[in-house]
Amino acid sequence: MNGRSYLFIPGNSAGMMVSSFVLDADVLIYDLEDAVSLDQKDSARHLVNEAVRFLPKRSQCWVRVNPLDSPYFMKDVDALIDSPIDAFLLPKCDDVRFKDMYAYIEATAKRKNVHIKPCVALIESATGVFTLPKLIKLNVSGLFLGAEDLSADMHMTRTKGSDEIMLARQQVVLHARVKGIVCIDTPFVDVDDMDGLQYDAIKAKQFGFDGKACIHPKQVSQINQLFGYSDEQLQWAQGVLDMAKKHADVAVFNYQGSMVDRPILLRAQHMVDLARKWGLIHE
Amino acid sequence: MYIEALDLRQLSDYKKLSDFLVPFGLELDLVDGAYVLYDQRKWVGCGCKYRNVLKNFAIAPEYQSQQLLEPLLQHVKEEAFKQGYLKTFIYTPKSNKALFESLYYRLIVEDDKVCLLENGHPSFEDVMKSYETNKRGVTGAIVVNANPFTFGHQYLIEYASSRVAALDVFVVEEEASLFSFQTRMQLVKEGVAHLSNVTVLPSSEYMVSRATFPTYFLKDEKRVNRHHAQLDALLFAKGFASSRHISTRFFGEEPKDITTKNYMDICAKILPEHGCNVVIIPRISADETLISATTVREGWKRKDWALLEKLVPSSTLAYLTSHEYP
Amino acid sequence: MIVSKPAVAGTLESNDCYVTVLPNHSSGIQLVIRSIVMQKYGHLIEKTIREVLEEYQIEHVSLTLEDKGALDFTIKARVKTALERSV
Numbered sequence: 046m047n048g049r050s051y052l053f054i055p056g057n058s059a060g061m062m063v064s065s066f067v068l069d070a071d072v073l074i075y076d077l078e079d080a081v082s083l084d085q086k087d088s089a090r091h092l093v094n095e096a097v098r099f100l101p102k103r104s105q106c107w108v109r110v111n112p113l114d115s116p117y118f119m120k121d122v123d124a125l126i127d128s129p130i131d132a133f134l135l136p137k138c139d140d141v142r143f144k145d146m147y148a149y150i151e152a153t154a155k156r157k158n159v160h161i162k163p164c165v166a167l168i169e170s171a172t173g174v175f176t177l178p179k180l181i182k183l184n185v186s187g188l189f190l191g192a193e194d195l196s197a198d199m200h201m202t203r204t205k206g207s208d209e210i211m212l213a214r215q216q217v218v219l220h221a222r223v224k225g226i227v228c229i230d231t232p233f234v235d236v237d238d239m240d241g242l243q244y245d246a247i248k249a250k251q252f253g254f255d256g257k258a259c260i261h262p263k264q265v266s267q268i269n270q271l272f273g274y275s276d277e278q279l280q281w282a283q284g285v286l287d288m289a290k291k292h293a294d295v296a297v298f299n300y301q302g303s304m305v306d307r308p309i310l311l312r313a314q315h316m317v318d319l320a321r322k323w324g325l326i327h328e
Numbered sequence: 329m330y331i332e333a334l335d336l337r338q339l340s341d342y343k344k345l346s347d348f349l350v351p352f353g354l355e356l357d358l359v360d361g362a363y364v365l366y367d368q369r370k371w372v373g374c375g376c377k378y379r380n381v382l383k384n385f386a387i388a389p390e391y392q393s394q395q396l397l398e399p400l401l402q403h404v405k406e407e408a409f410k411q412g413y414l415k416t417f418i419y420t421p422k423s424n425k426a427l428f429e430s431l432y433y434r435l436i437v438e439d440d441k442v443c444l445l446e447n448g449h450p451s452f453e454d455v456m457k458s459y460e461t462n463k464r465g466v467t468g469a470i471v472v473n474a475n476p477f478t479f480g481h482q483y484l485i486e487y488a489s490s491r492v493a494a495l496d497v498f499v500v501e502e503e504a505s506l507f508s509f510q511t512r513m514q515l516v517k518e519g520v521a522h523l524s525n526v527t528v529l530p531s532s533e534y535m536v537s538r539a540t541f542p543t544y545f546l547k548d549e550k551r552v553n554r555h556h557a558q559l560d561a562l563l564f565a566k567g568f569a570s571s572r573h574i575s576t577r578f579f580g581e582e583p584k585d586i587t588t589k590n591y592m593d594i595c596a597k598i599l600p601e602h603g604c605n606v607v608i609i610p611r612i613s614a615d616e617t618l619i620s621a622t623t624v625r626e627g628w629k630r631k632d633w634a635l636l637e638k639l640v641p642s643s644t645l646a647y648l649t650s651h652e653y654p
Numbered sequence: 655m656i657v658s659k660p661a662v663a664g665t666l667e668s669n670d671c672y673v674t675v676l677p678n679h680s681s682g683i684q685l686v687i688r689s690i691v692m693q694k695y696g697h698l699i700e701k702t703i704r705e706v707l708e709e710y711q712i713e714h715v716s717l718t719l720e721d722k723g724a725l726d727f728t729i730k731a732r733v734k735t736a737l738e739r740s741v
Contacts, residue, residue, distance in 0.1 A: 059670035059728040087738065088663055091731040099727035398666050406662065414660055414676065431666050432688055432720040449676060449718065 047319055048072040048105060049272035051189075051229055052259045055080035056089035056108075062096045070265045071256070071323065072105040077121055078112070078136050086117045094124045102129065107165065109134040113146050122150050127159045134189060138166035140179035147184055163187070165229075169194035174213050181224040188221045189258070190214060192231035205241050207248065218253040232258035239267065246271045274320055282320075285313040329372070329396075331403045334362040348374060352386040358542050359384070361407055365400050372396070375404040380413035381539050383420070401431055405447070415448030417539055419555075436534075437562040442555040444540065444563075452567065455532050459571040465493030468576040468607075469568065471535065472497060473621070475505040476647070477515040478640045480580070480611060480619035487609050488578040489523045496572055498531045502538050506625055506654070511647070518643035534563045544587060557594040564595070565602035576605040583611070584620070629653045657715045661739035664724075664732035671724035673736040676716040683707060683714070689721035702726055706733045715740075 048071030054061050056077045065073050075097065081089040097106055108130050111117035122133070135146050143166050154161040164184065168174055169191030177188075192210045193203065201209040214230065221228035230249035233242045242264055249257050250271055257268050274282070285300050289310055292298040297306045305313075320326045334341050336359065345364070346356045348371055358378040365373035365387070372391045376384040382404050387396050408416050418433050425435065425443050433445035436452045446452060470488050474481050489495040497520065499513045507515070513528065520526045533539050541560045543553045568574060577599055582588040596606045611619070619639050627635045628648050636645060657677045664672045678684060687699050699721060707715065717736075719729070 058667070059664075059724060059731075060668045062728075063669045063725060088731070088735045091735045092728065095727035095731040095734075099725070395667075402665055402672075409660070409662060414674075432672070449674070449716065 047227055047255060049256045049323065050259050050265045050268040051107075051256055052262065052265055053080065053109070053232070056093045057081050057085045059092060062092065062100070064262075066100045066103055068104075068262050068265060069269060070104055070259060070262075071269070072107055072131075074107045074109055074134055074258075075130075076109045077117070078109050086111065087120075090117070090121055090124050094128060097125070097128045097130050105131045107132045107134050109136060109167070112137045113142050118146070119149060122153050126150065126153045126162065127157050130162060132163040132165050132186060134165045134167055136167045136191075137170055137173070137194070138168060138180065139170060139172040140176040140183065143180055143185060144183055165189050165227075167191050168213070168217055170198045171195070174216050177216055177220040181220045181226075185224070185226065187227040187229065188217045189229045190217045190231045190254075193234065195231075205235070205238070205245065207245060214249070214252050214254070221255075222253070227255045228253070230254040230257040232260045233264065234260060236261040236264065239263075242267055243271070269323070273323060273325055274316055278316065279320055279325065282313040282316040283326075285310060286317060289313075329365060329367050329399075331363055331365050331400065333407075334364050334374075336362055344371070345374060345376075349384055349386055354384050354386060356384065361404070363400065363404055363407070365396060367391070373400055375400040377404050377408055377416075378542060379411075379539055380408050380415060381417045381419060381542065382408065383418065385420075385424075397427060398431060401428075413448075415446060415450070418445045418447075419443075419559075420445070437559050437566060439555060439558040439562065442559065444559050452534060455534060456567045456571045459529070459532075459568060461572050463494050463573065466576070467494045467496065467572055467574045468492035468578055469496040469498060469572070469574045470578040470580075471500065471531065472516065473500045473505060474507075474512045474516050475621045476507050476512060476624060476640065477519045477644050478619050478621055478624050480621070480639075481516070482519050482641055483611075483619075484578065484580045484609050485520055485526060486523065488576075488607075489520075489526050491607075492576060493525065495523070495526045496568075496574065497526055497528045498535060498568070499528060500536050501531045501533070502536065504538065515644050515647060519641050521643075534567055536560060544591065554590075554594065557591045558598060560591070561595045561598040562602075565599055565604055569599075569602065569604045574604060576607055579606065579608050581608055581610045655710045655712055655737065655741060657712060657737065657740045659740055661736045663735035663739065664728075666720060666722050669723050669725065669728065671722060671729055671732055672720045673732045674718040675736040675740045677740070678714050678716040680714055681716070683712070684716045686716075686718040687721065688719070691721070691723070698726075699729060702729045703733055706730055706737070710734070710737050712737065 050070045051072045051074055052068065052070035053074045053076050054065045056075050075093045077089050077093060093108060108125055110121035110133055133150060135143060147164055150164060151161050163186035165187035166180060166185045167189045190213060195213055196203045196209060218228050233245045235241055246257055246268055256272050259265050259268055285305055288298060288300050297304060317326065334345060336342050345362055349356060359376045360378050362376045363374065364371055373387040373396050374384065375382065385397060385400060405416050418428055419442060420428060421441060422438060422443050428445050433447045436444050436446055468488050468491065470484060472481055485497055497516060499516050501509050503509055517528050520528065536544055540563065541556045543556050579592050582592060599606050624636065624639050636648060657675055659677060661675045662673065664670050666672050685700060685703060687696055689696060689699060699719065703717065703719060
């Protein structure tokens with residue numbers, strides 16, 4: 046489930062779909078919700094459905110379906126439950142809505158005799174943030190912060206400094222860590238401000254987010270770089286793994302002046318695995 | 329970016345659109361729908377329509393590289409589609425022809441400055457094919473509105489039919505008259521039943537229609553667009569004249585109506601260039617009253633049967649006496 | 655499935671196609687395909703359309719497809735959308 050960059054692709058745009066699979070985003074999110082007008086919901090559903098079964102998979106593929114209380118949610122799930130997508134991104138989640146949506150998805154998977162897909166919760170409302178403790182008791186596979194809708198719901202004014210969403214960010218990261226799932230930060234919406242993006246992404250990383258949403262392809266490489274691992278970090282990780290091979294018979298050993306026990310070893314392995322997946326390590 | 333319909337009844341919006349079009353050399357003429365492309369809240373483009381004719385497409389210069397014509401055109405075309413039009417026309421200066429052709433609008437006819445393109449179903453080719461005939465011999469044509477069919481029309485048709493082997497009488501389909509197309513067509517057929525070489529045909533929307541020749545119906549000679557008239561003449565020459573092997577087109581002399589007279593003059597110039605002669609038939613009168621359909625309609629309103637007996641054949645009279653003036 | 659009213663789907667953006675579906679009560683399947691790559695790929699576009707028509711069990715339809723470089727999946731999606739809108 047891990048990715049650095051999560052790029053939204055409007056679900057009704059054939060051109061963007063075709064170019065999307067050559068982009069470097071770790072996760073492509075095909076959007077059936079906000080990027081699609083009401084009179085084209087059916088059109089987008091078909092396009093995404095055909096695309097995910099046809100396009101070669103370079104990145105992970107998620108689909109953001111329509112909200113539970115729209116006329117489209119069930120049709121979206123029915124169409125995509127047996128497709129090769131990696132996860133559903135469920136909008137406007139709180140504990141109750143996630144539970145209901147998950148129940149329908151689970152029932153549909155059962156009905157069609159397929160495995161259920163992981164479901165990532167989009168936290169974009171006051172209730173969403175407030176009910177995080179209950180939400181993580183459910184079968185949620187990731188937490189995704191949506192600050193634009195959240196700030197509207199909270200009557201906040203959205204700023205580039207993002208002080209106003211500090212609490213929401215912390216809560217999302219906290220609950221993701223407790224549950225042991227990924228957490229993804231909200232997109233930076235001014236696509237022409239690359240400095241602003243840098244500042245915002247660094248902040249998100251500092252807060253502990255695993256990755257960040259992108260709303261334009263040109264944001265992807267910067268996000269990938271910031272949420273990836275630096276050369277030093279990778280060198281350290283590889284060093285730990287090499288040392289572990291030499292000390293295969295002991296549970297704990299010393300590396301560069303620090304103690305390395307199993308949790309640290311696992312983290313190093315995880316880093317190297319991801320780095321390999323992201324093309325940061327070439328063998 | 330997004331597209332929104334403009335309410336043209338709002339004077340301020342109407343003026344804003346008018347002003348927006350000025351630098352492009354475009355004028356807001358007959359329009360029943362106008363759509364604006366916005367970037368944030370700024371106007372960056374527009375497209376209009378009148379029935380199924382799409383026109384007045386303009387994109388601000390700084391946005392022209394962004395291929396914004398496509399979404400605008402798509403939007404206006406689909407508005408027409410929602411209104412039930414399965415086919416749309418575009419009038420555009422020749423400089424834009426390639427742009428619209430790349431969006432699958434096909435050229436039907438063009439004059440020196442303007443071209444007429446269409447997209448949809450049925451196509452010009454399909455419609456002209458439905459008019460095809462195997463008839464041989466000299467074929468003539470006359471186009472009548474016949475609102476209603478009078479001795480004047482009968483005279484013109486008798487005159488024309490006697491000078492050709494076969495005569496096609498086209499009745500204008502456009503519903504812009506007191507008498508419906510069905511009625512007009514019926515009265516024409518009844519009034520020419522005695523002529524064995526006459527075929528009565530509907531005009532289709534490619535002949536004097538609100539779509540392809542809207543200014544004709546405005547009855548304001550200053551506003552008749554010369555290009556509309558030219559393209560209508562070209563449509564006749566390339567379509568109907570070709571499908572039905574028409575070598576002569578007859579016109580009834582028109583002393584009063586300037587719009588019709590201007591149109592006839594243009595036909596008189598263009599049709600011969602495409603192998604079709606133009607013959608102008610002088611009008612007849614009855615008891616010094618010029619037989620015009622207008623006179624007949626006025627007479628019908630007044631129930632002046634004595635007058636009407638002199639102006640229309642018995643078939644038309646039978647209709648008038650058995651129907652109320654609406 | 656019976657096509658009972660006109661419907662459209664898609665756009666003429668790059669890599670997309672515009673599909674128009676009209677009812678045609680007994681004239682069978684009438685296709686008009688317009689594409690700049692008609693010579694090279696016209697038959698493949700037609701094949702894809704016919705596969706969808708068969709899947710939806712359509713016997714009578716007048717379908718026009720205007721192509722701007724659409725790949726297979728786009729053609730399928732747009733045809734399916736237009737058909738479902740035409741019911």
